[in-house]
Amino acid sequence: MKALDYIALYREATNGTKKELRPLAVNLITNFTDDILARIFGGVSVEAGFLPSLTRAPYKQYHIVLADPAEWIGNRAPDISFFFFDITAHLHSEFHSSEHLDETVRNVRRYCEAVGKPVVFSLPLVPYAGPYGHLHAQDPVFLRVTEFSTQIRRLAAELPNLSVFDTNKIAHSLGEATLRDMRGLYAFDIPFSTEFFAALAQEWLAVVVALTGRSRKCIVVDLDNTLWGGVLGEAGPLGIALGPGYPGLAYQSFQRALLSYLERGIILAIASKNNIADVHEVFATNPHMILKEEHFASMQVHWNDKADSLQAIARELNIGTDSLVFVDDSPLERGLVAQALPEVLVPDFSIPPEQYSQKLFSLHVFHQMSLTEEDRRKGAMYAEEHKRKAAERTAVSKDEYIAKLGITLKISRNGEMDLPRVAQLTQKTNQFNLTTRRYDISDVQALLADGGLGFSGEVTDKFGQYGTVIVALVRLTPGEAILDTFLMSCRAMGRTVEQAFLRHIVDELARTGVRTLRASFIPTAKNEPASRFLADMGFDLVQKSDAGAEEYVYGLCPAATTTREAHGAPLITVL
Numbered sequence: 115m116k117a118l119d120y121i122a123l124y125r126e127a128t129n130g131t132k133k134e135l136r137p138l139a140v141n142l143i144t145n146f147t148d149d150i151l152a153r154i155f156g157g158v159s160v161e162a163g164f165l166p167s168l169t170r171a172p173y174k175q176y177h178i179v180l181a182d183p184a185e186w187i188g189n190r191a192p193d194i195s196f197f198f199f200d201i202t203a204h205l206h207s208e209f210h211s212s213e214h215l216d217e218t219v220r221n222v223r224r225y226c227e228a229v230g231k232p233v234v235f236s237l238p239l240v241p242y243a244g245p246y247g248h249l250h251a252q253d254p255v256f257l258r259v260t261e262f263s264t265q266i267r268r269l270a271a272e273l274p275n276l277s278v279f280d281t282n283k284i285a286h287s288l289g290e291a292t293l294r295d296m297r298g299l300y301a302f303d304i305p306f307s308t309e310f311f312a313a314l315a316q317e318w319l320a321v322v323v324a325l326t327g328r329s330r331k332c333i334v335v336d337l338d339n340t341l342w343g344g345v346l347g348e349a350g351p352l353g354i355a356l357g358p359g360y361p362g363l364a365y366q367s368f369q370r371a372l373l374s375y376l377e378r379g380i381i382l383a384i385a386s387k388n389n390i391a392d393v394h395e396v397f398a399t400n401p402h403m404i405l406k407e408e409h410f411a412s413m414q415v416h417w418n419d420k421a422d423s424l425q426a427i428a429r430e431l432n433i434g435t436d437s438l439v440f441v442d443d444s445p446l447e448r449g450l451v452a453q454a455l456p457e458v459l460v461p462d463f464s465i466p467p468e469q470y471s472q473k474l475f476s477l478h479v480f481h482q483m484s485l486t487e488e489d490r491r492k493g494a495m496y497a498e499e500h501k502r503k504a505a506e507r508t509a510v511s512k513d514e515y516i517a518k519l520g521i522t523l524k525i526s527r528n529g530e531m532d533l534p535r536v537a538q539l540t541q542k543t544n545q546f547n548l549t550t551r552r553y554d555i556s557d558v559q560a561l562l563a564d565g566g567l568g569f570s571g572e573v574t575d576k577f578g579q580y581g582t583v584i585v586a587l588v589r590l591t592p593g594e595a596i597l598d599t600f601l602m603s604c605r606a607m608g609r610t611v612e613q614a615f616l617r618h619i620v621d622e623l624a625r626t627g628v629r630t631l632r633a634s635f636i637p638t639a640k641n642e643p644a645s646r647f648l649a650d651m652g653f654d655l656v657q658k659s660d661a662g663a664e665e666y667v668y669g670l671c672p673a674a675t676t677t678r679e680a681h682g683a684p685l686i687t688v689l
Contacts, residue, residue, distance in 0.1 A: 116308075116312070117150075117311060120157025120158050120161070120312060121150070121154060123157040123161060124153050124157035125153070127156070127157075135163060135164060136164050136165065136326070137164075137165055137167065138165065138167065139166075139190065139191070139192040139193045139194075140155075140167065140169070140192055140194055141170075141171075141187075141194075142155075142168055142169070143170075143171045143195065143196070143197045144170075144197070144198050144199065144200075145199045146304065147302055147303045149170075151198075151314070152168050152170060154311045155196075155311075155314075155315040155318060158312070158319050159315075162322075162323065164319075169190065169192065177218070180222065184228045187229060191229060191230070192229065192231060193232075193325075194231060194233070194321070195233045195234070196233075196234050197222065197236060198235075198236040198238075198281070199218075200239070201239075201255065201258065202299075202305060203244040203245070203256075204294075205305075209258065209262070210255060211258075212258060212261070216265075219262070223273065226269075230275065231275060231556070232275050232554050232556075233275055233276045234277050234279055234318060234321050235266050235270070235276060235278050235279070236278075237266060238259050239282060240260065240263075240285075241253070241256055241259060243290055266278060273556075274554065274559065275554055277483065279317055281314065284310060284314060287313070288313060292309055292310070294306065295307045317478065319478065321481060321483070324481040324482055324483050325541055325554065326541070326552055327540075327541050327544055327552055328436075329480060329482060330477075330479040331433055331437040331542070332381040332382070332411075332431065332438050333372065333381070333382055333438075334383045334385050334427055334440050335372065335382070335384060335441045335442075336420075336441065336442035336444070337388055338386070338388065338443075339443040340463070341365065341368070341369065342354040342362075342365050342396075343355025343356065343361050343364075343365050346389075346393070346396065347388065347389065351396045352399065352400060354396070356400060356403065358402075361468070364468040364470065365467050365470075366402060366404055367470075368471050368474075369403070369404035369405045370404050371470070372405060373404060373405060375474075375480065376492070378482075378485060379482065379489030379490065380492075382409055383410055383414070383427045384412070384413045385414045385420050385427065385442075388415050388416075389415075393415050408500075411499070412427040414427055419450070420442070420447050420451055421454035432545060432604030432605065434544065434545075434640055435455050436457035438455075439460075439477070439479065440460045441463055442460075443463050443464065459477075461473060461477060483537070484534045484537070486535045486538060486581075487581065488535060488582060495578065495579070495580065495581065496605075498579075499577075502519065505518060505519070505577075512608075516609055516610060519575040519577070520576045521574070521575045521686035521687070522573070522686065522688075523571050523584075523611055523614055523686055523689065524574075524689040525569060525570070525571050525618055526569070526570050526571075526572070527568070527622070528562055528567060529568070532582060534555060535570065536568060536585050537554050537557070537558055539582075539583075539585050540552055540553040540558075540585070540601065541553070541554075545640055545643045545644070546601060546604065546644045547599075547600075547601040547602075547641050547644060548597070548633065548634065548641070548648070549634055550641060551599055553599070558587065561587055561598070564589075565590050566587060566589045566590060566598070567586075567588040567590065567595075567622075568587050568588075569585065569588070569615070569619055570582050571583065571584040573611055580603070580606055583603035583606045584602040584603070584606065584612065585600075585601050586599060586615065587599040593627065593628065593630065594628065594631075594632065595623050595628045596631075597631060597632065597633035597634070600612075600616070600633070600647075609686070610686055614686050618688055620668070620670060623670060629670050631653075632665070632666065632667050632668075633666045633667075633668070634665055635664040637662045637663065648664070648666045652668065653666035653667065653668045654667050
């Protein structure tokens with residue numbers, strides 16, 4: 115879609131003709147006329163299923179807003195705020211003063227502390243074009259911008275709800291001639307083109323998607339003419355195009371790109387119409403393969419329909435099909451998958467192989483607010499999971515299988531080092547999640563500062579580490595506790611971890627004098643696996659709304675221990 119299409123889409127949605135859109139409260143703070151930017155972002159959001167309610171700082175009054183942010187925000191706290199200031203050599207502004215820059219940094223801090231919700235600061239574009247030519251690093255405006263950006267980055271390192279987006283990424287892609295609108299700058303104080311605004315809106319949306327748990331988690335790739343050149347059945351394991359020279363080098367580079375995604379926590383899988391023995395032989399014998407068989411968490415290699423393969427991959431990995439990105443060179447296969455599974459992202463890969471990596475990099479669907487150690491180890495974790503599956507197939511019963519795993523659950527309480535992972539899990543966990551509340555680090559810190567409790571569980575077994583995969587957030591009132599959040603990563607499901615974790619929390623609360631624990635199950639399209647958990651753990655249902663939300667209560671009297679034990683003794687060790 116083009117910029118004007120996004121504007122029209124937003125106008126249509128605000129007129130009430132678009133239904134089932136998720137509301138999104140957004141504050142927008144700039145130093146230029148931002149009406150077009152706001153409407154383009156609105157349309158980009160609508161296309162992704164959100165209906166933003168946009169509050170913009172009054173024109174040229176951002177400094178007044180930031181001087182007293184609590185007054186401006188009032189009772190309408192936003193879900194997210196976006197900052198973007200233009201500091202250009204083409205037009206003199208107050209930002210050419212170092213004093214004003216320093217004051218603005220202080221005010222950004224004040225705003226972040228007042229709003230408490232996620233804030234994204236888009237760094238100003240670095241002005242390489244100016245009177246100093248190749249000596250641009252000595253240009254006072256260049257120095258101001260780089261110093262301002264450095265201060266904002268330092269501030270983001272201090273404030274958990276402030277993140278930085280380097281707008282120069284878009285400038286690198288579009289070029290100065292495309293992103294600037296010089297007539298708009300002088301005539302209307304609109305310094306950028308609609309193309310630039312659309313690109314910036316897409317980057318902002320990626321943050322929104324990450325915060326709401328909608329980022330894609332898995333890249334599913336075809337093999338022939340996608341992961342390598344040629345048809346395996348015709349060329350053979352050593353005859354496919356891969357390695358030195360064109361086009362083999364392009365396919366090899368694409369494999370490196372996929373490996374880089376794996377190393378930052380994106381799952382890789384294969385859906386291919388091929389003979390599985392031939393595919394195993396490629397991985398075993400072709401010296402030019404960058405990716406190895408253990409890099410793939412699931413391999414659906416047969417002659418069945420690829421939509422069925424994608425559904426099988428999602429089941430095996432315990433993720434939704436809307437977490438998948440399907441990469442295939444065949445327009446026919448892409449079309450069939452898009453028709454059968456419209457929730458799967460199917461980018462157009464009818465392009466030369468040298469453009470594959472660039473195309474993958476251009477997608478805005480893999481964004482994460484943080485990168486944890488669990489993300490970096492995800493490839494190894496899925497390799498370990500294959501070994502667990504093999505052990506499960508040989509076990510006589512589920513209890514025997516769990517006992518053989520030798521699972522250990524290490525529980526931390528209010529651990530400061532766990533906050534990034536705790537927040538991340540609230541943002542991305544959908545299936546085993548009782549309430550699906552999305553929190554950033556500052557939200558979790560606020561809950562703890564208000565006297566609440568945060569529990570996180572790190573799981574290991576004889577095959578390796580799962581990492582921190584289970585979280586509970588508890589709000590406390592005199593004599594009573596509320597289970598605000600209880601979630602677990604899908605890779606630990608079905609192994610009694612959740613039962614042992616909740617038992618530990620109940621015992622901890624009982625020791626502090628809590629006598630009643632209240633909990634909720636709020637149904638979504640994805641969290642059915644958690645629907646019976648509270649009832650199975652002995653909680654009493656006290657209320658059910660028309661929308662299906664269930665309220666439960668659990669008495670923490672001494673006799674409750676017997677009740678808990680009756681609901682299945684854990685087969686794992688709790689530390």
